[in-house]
Each structure stands twice: as structure tokens, then as C-alpha cells.
Amino acid sequence: MASVIQTAKAGSVVLKNVSVEDGTTSSDIIYDAEIPGESLKRHPLGVRPSGNALTADQDLSLSMGIFGRLPDSLVLLLLEFLDQKALLRLSHTCKGLFAFATHDQIWRELALRDIDSELFWRGTWRSSLLKRTVRLPRVKCQHLYSDALYRPFQCTNAPLEPFTVDIPKHNHIPKLKDLSVDEFAARWSDKPFVLTEPVKAWKVFQDWNEEKLLEAYGQVQFRAEAVDWTLSNYVEYMNNNQDESPLYLFDRGFVEKMGLEVGEDGAYQPPECFAEDLFMLLGEHRPDHRWLIIGPERSGSTFHKDPNATSAWNAVIRGSKYWIMFPNSVTPPGVYVSDDQSEVTSPLSITEWLLTFHEEARQTPGCIEGICGPGEVLHVPSGWWHLVVNLEPAIAITQNFVPKSHLGSAINFLKNKPDQVSGFQSTIQNPYALFMDRLQEAHPDLYESMQAASQKKRKWEDVVAASDDDEGADRGGFSFGFGDDDLEDED
Numbered sequence: 001m002a003s004v005i006q007t008a009k010a011g012s013v014v015l016k017n018v019s020v021e022d023g024t025t026s027s028d029i030i031y032d033a034e035i036p037g038e039s040l041k042r043h044p045l046g047v048r049p050s051g052n053a054l055t056a057d058q059d060l061s062l063s064m065g066i067f068g069r070l071p072d073s074l075v076l077l078l079l080e081f082l083d084q085k086a087l088l089r090l091s092h093t094c095k096g097l098f099a100f101a102t103h104d105q106i107w108r109e110l111a112l113r114d115i116d117s118e119l120f121w122r123g124t125w126r127s128s129l130l131k132r133t134v135r136l137p138r139v140k141c142q143h144l145y146s147d148a149l150y151r152p153f154q155c156t157n158a159p160l161e162p163f164t165v166d167i168p169k170h171n172h173i174p175k176l177k178d179l180s181v182d183e184f185a186a187r188w189s190d191k192p193f194v195l196t197e198p199v200k201a202w203k204v205f206q207d208w209n210e211e212k213l214l215e216a217y218g219q220v221q222f223r224a225e226a227v228d229w230t231l232s233n234y235v236e237y238m239n240n241n242q243d244e245s246p247l248y249l250f251d252r253g254f255v256e257k258m259g260l261e262v263g264e265d266g267a268y269q270p271p272e273c274f275a276e277d278l279f280m281l282l283g284e285h286r287p288d289h290r291w292l293i294i295g296p297e298r299s300g301s302t303f304h305k306d307p308n309a310t311s312a313w314n315a316v317i318r319g320s321k322y323w324i325m326f327p328n329s330v331t332p333p334g335v336y337v338s339d340d341q342s343e344v345t346s347p348l349s350i351t352e353w354l355l356t357f358h359e360e361a362r363q364t365p366g367c368i369e370g371i372c373g374p375g376e377v378l379h380v381p382s383g384w385w386h387l388v389v390n391l392e393p394a395i396a397i398t399q400n401f402v403p404k405s406h407l408g409s410a411i412n413f414l415k416n417k418p419d420q421v422s423g424f425q426s427t428i429q430n431p432y433a434l435f436m437d438r439l440q441e442a443h444p445d446l447y448e449s450m451q452a453a454s455q456k457k458r459k460w461e462d463v464v465a466a467s468d469d470d471e472g473a474d475r476g477g478f479s480f481g482f483g484d485d486d487l488e489d490e491d
Contacts, residue, residue: 043153045099046142053145060096060144067097072148075100080109084129099141102126103149108243117221117228121237152244155351160298160391163354164322164371171362173323173370173378184273189311189405192325192368192384195271195377204260204267205317208395210235217258222251222292238296238393245349246299254292254397262290270399271377274313277401279410281438287423287431290399300389302346302353303335307422309413310400312380319394320373324358328383330366333357335385342420350389382406404446411435411450 050072053059061068067075079087079100087110091101100106107125119128127134175194199205218232224247229237234249251257260267270277279286287308300321305328306312314321326332334357336345347353361367371391372378380386382402402410414421414432424431440447 041157043141043150044136044138045144046138046140047099047144047146047149047153048142049150050145050147056143056145058143060094060099060141061146063094064096067100072100072146076103076106076148079103079106082110084110095139095141096144098139099144099146099149102136103152104242105152105244112226115227119227119229119233121229121233121240123240124242151352152349155244155349155355156242156298158351158355160322160351160354160389163358164391167369168362171367171369173325173368175370175376179271179273181273181275185276185403185405188273188379189403190381191379192323192381192386193379194370194372195273195379196375199315199317199375199377202268202315208317210393213395220257222249222254222257222294224249224251234294238294241296244298244351246296248299248301249292249294251292252288252290255290258292268397270401271313271315274311274379274399274401274403276403278404278407278439278443279310279400279402279435281442282435283438285425285428285434287421289401289423290397293396293398294394295390296393297390298351300350301387302350303332303385303387304344305383305385306380306400308400309382309406309409310402311382311406312398312400313377314372314380314388314396314398315377316372316374317395317397318374319396320371320391321378321388321394321396322369322371322391323378323386323388324361324367324369325380325387326361326364326368326385327366328385330364330385332385332387333360333364340417340420342417350387353387354389382409407446408450408453411454 067078070078079090082090087101087106091098104124104126107129111119111125111129120131122128122131122133124134124136126136173192173194175196176188177196179188179193179195214232214235219230221228221230222234224234224237227234227247234247237247238249254260255262263269269275279289289310293314324332331337332346334346334353337343347356362369411432414435418430418432421431428434436447439450
């Protein structure tokens with residue numbers, strides 16, 4: 001028999017005449033103020049991992065009708081197809097569906113489905129979409145057992161520090177005070193490292209903190225993944241969210257938006273050792289190559305390689321970042337790549353990967369890791385897998401480049417993986433042809449050497465193919481190859 005909650009009030013939330021199907025009464029509603037000092041290990045609604053159901057004498061999923069018969073991850077997937085009104089109504093049916101229908105990740109998906117740049121952040125995605133600050137009542141759901149609801153909460157509240165300490169000595173990313181162009185080309189272009197000095201010379205960034213940036217650019221819109229938000233709105237989100245994977249401000253047009261000049265007389269220029277950049281030959285047609293990065297603790301990027309076989313440098317202005325990296329030949333644990341490397345599958349959140357695979361990754365040959373702090377610059381060589389996470393709110397800038405040592409990889413990528421080339425203007429139909437024309441014009445000797453290397457590679461591949469045809473049946477398809485080929489073909 002349905003009971004009725006006449007009126008319950010917490011903050012700005014008022015529940016009136018809410019019919020509840022499973023016997024919930026006003027005593028089953030718990031508000032934040034009634035639970036002082038509650039442990040973060042306990043889900044706000046009391047939801048527990050699914051393994052607890054094995055010894056439980058009660059199970060709220062039994063009151064969820066047909067939804068209770070479905071895997072909890074499928075329930076959340078189905079709820080993503082509902083609108084705000086349907087989710088609100090569903091949350092009033094029973095305690096189990098209340099937990100699912102108020103899960104903020106559902107409301108985040110609803111918001112991002114048709115994002116409005118005017119959406120004002122109010123602490124949660126649910127409050128933001130409802131356009132009022134909603135203090136969600138804590139219905140007692142301690143007999144609801146769901147990994148899909150509990151795991152995101154666990155990941156959001158798991159401390160990051162245990163993953164960043166006790167780094168094995170052989171895993172440490174080298175730290176260098178400075179590096180010349182020649183030293184970089186001779187010894188370091190294929191290795192990650194951290195420069196400890198360069199950013200200190202960039203005077204424009206010395207005053208870059210939250211207060212100063214808001215004062216100067218608070219009403220300027222920047223890109224945060226799928227959202228175009230003013231900086232003031234994003235900072236409000238950054239300082240007040242509980243997302244498992246917080247939105248990461250990653251804006252490619254910050255130089256123009258902020259009126260910065262790049263170069264010797266400008267706001268900043270690349271550190272000296274990264275000055276050689278053959279993609280500069282593309283001029284106004286070069287692909288996206290520099291970004292402003294701002295994000296809260298726990299935001300970052302899951303495992304990926306940088307676009308178009310480019311290398312990159314990442315300079316931390318404020319805060320600190322943890323990096324874990326693998327060479328091209330080693331696929332990180334928990335990461336699955338399609339044969340053509342166009343699709344990369346990994347856990348949905350960085351913390352999920354850390355909790356599940358970090359221990360294995362740290363013991364995998366080729367793994368290197370370290371923390372990059374304020375004023376430091378990290379080098380990411382072409383083809384290297386890397387995951388990065390902010391250990392605290394952080395501001396950084398990053399830029400991609402093509403040094404001479406990785407020119408072959410970039411050319412190979414533009415030529416043989418046109419469907420994966422990114423960042424070029426839509427008017428550029430053939431990035432490979434454009435770049436080769438510019439290379440031939442500016443560096444004819446380099447162009448000829450690249451052409452000659454390409455011809456040698458094709459001839460060798462023909463020899464190997466013929467050898468395989470003649471002897472493959474007897475020798476199991478034996479073939480030869482060079483290490484550099486792997487780097488170029490598997491960017």
C-alpha cells in the first residue's frame with residue numbers, strides 16, 4: 001500500500017505529496033545535516049557493492065519491477081533515453097529507482113546530449129538542468145546492491161596519492177635542468193623527460209592564478225570537452241563537482257581568445273630544445289597544435305597517443321600532474337587497440353584504471369612515471385602512450401611539434417592513415433600532399449632523403465612479400481623488419 005510523504009524540507013528542496021510504492025515514510029528520508037562526519041566510504045544513499053547481495057536478507061531491486069531483473073548497468077543505459085520529467089517521475093516510484101534516477105551521471109549524459117552554453121553550474125548536473133539548487137534527500141538504500149552506482153562513488157573519493165608514491169627507481173621520468181637543440185636531437189628526442197627551468201622565464205604566466213584569470217577572462221568562452229562555457233562558469237564547476245571524470249578545459253584557440261603573442265617578443269615561446277618544428281612549414285594551414293588546459297583534481301586524459309604522430313611538450317603553470325607512459329611497442333595494461341589503431345578502448349575513468357591496472361602497469365617493462373610540478377615541462381615523444389591526471393587543480397599549456405628525428409613517422413601517418421589525421425581545416429583535402437610540397441620547397445635535401453627512404457622501404461617490403469609467398473608454407477610466414485618501421489606504422 002502506497003504511503004504519502006506530506007511535506008519534507010531540506011534547504012531549498014520541498015517534497016510534497018510524493019507517492020512511494022515500497023512503503024517509504026518520512027523517516028526514510030535522510031538529509032545531509034542529519035549525518036555529521038559521515039565517512040566518505042559510505043555511499044550517500046547507502047548503496048553497497050553487488051557482492052553484498054550474496055548474504056543479504058533484503059534486496060531493494062525486488063521492488064523495482066522489471067527494472068530489477070535487468071543488470072544495473074543496463075538500467076542506467078536505459079535511463080539515459082529519458083528526459084528530465086520522466087526521470088523525476090521515475091524517482092518517485094520506489095527507493096531503488098530513486099537511487100538510479102537521481103544518479104548524477106545520468107543527468108550529466110542528459111545535459112551533454114544537447115549542451116547549452118548558458119547552462120549555469122549549480123553543484124550537480126541535476127541541479128544545473130533543473131535550474132535550481134537541489135539538495136537531494138538521502139533515501140535509505142542500504143539494501144540496494146549495485147556496482148554501477150557504487151563504483152563511480154568509490155572512484156570519485158579514492159585518494160590519488162597511493163598511486164604516485166614509491167615509484168620504482170627504474171620507472172622515474174628523468175629530470176633535466178636544461179637541454180639544447182643538438183642535445184635533444186642526439187639523445188632525447190625518443191625519450192620522455194622533464195625540464196625543470198623553462199617556464200620561469202615566461203613572465204606572462206607568473207600571475208596566472210584563478211583570481212587573475214577570472215578578472216581578465218571570466219566572460220570569455222573556452223572549450224571544456226563537449227561544452228563551451230565562460231571561464232567563470234567552468235571555474236565554478238571545477239571547484240564544486242563530484243564527477244568521477246571531471247570535464248577538462250582543453251581549448252585550442254586560447255592564444256587568440258586571450259590576446260597572447262607567441263615568439264621571442266611574445267608571451268611565451270617553446271623551450272629551446274623543442275624549437276625545431278617542421279609542421280611550422282604548413283603556416284596557417286597547420287593542424288591544431290596548442291592548447292590551454294585547466295582542470296580540477298582527478299581530471300586528465302586516459303591513455304592515448306598524440307595526433308598525427310607528433311611529439312608534444314606540456315608545461316605546468318599551476319598545480320601538479322601525475323604521468324604514466326609506455327613506448328610505442330608496449331600497449332598499457334587494460335588498454336585495447338583495434339588492428340589499425342584507430343580505436344582505443346580503456347576503463348571509462350582514470351581512477352578506475354588506477355584502481356584496476358596501476359599495480360600491473362608499474363611492473364610492466366617500459367613503464368615510466370613521475371610528477372610534473374609548477375614551472376616544469378614534460379616531453380612526450382611521438383608514438384608514446386600516456387595517461388595524465390591532475391593531483392590538484394592545475395593550469396597548463398601544451399603544444400605538439402614535429403622534430404626532424406620523427407619526420408618519417410609524421411609523413412607515414414599523413415600518407416597511410418588519412419582517416420585518422422586530425423586537426424586540419426576542412427578545406428585541406430590532402431594534408432600529406434600539402435606537407436610534402438612545403439617540405440620540398442623549404443628543405444629539398446630533407447625531402448629527397450625522405451623520398452629515398454620511402455622507396456627503400458617499399459623495395460624491401462616487396463622482397464619480404466616475395467619471400468613469404470615462396471617460403472611461407474615451409475617457414476610459417478617468416479619475415480624481417482626494422483624497429484623504426486614499427487614506430488612509423490604504429491603511431
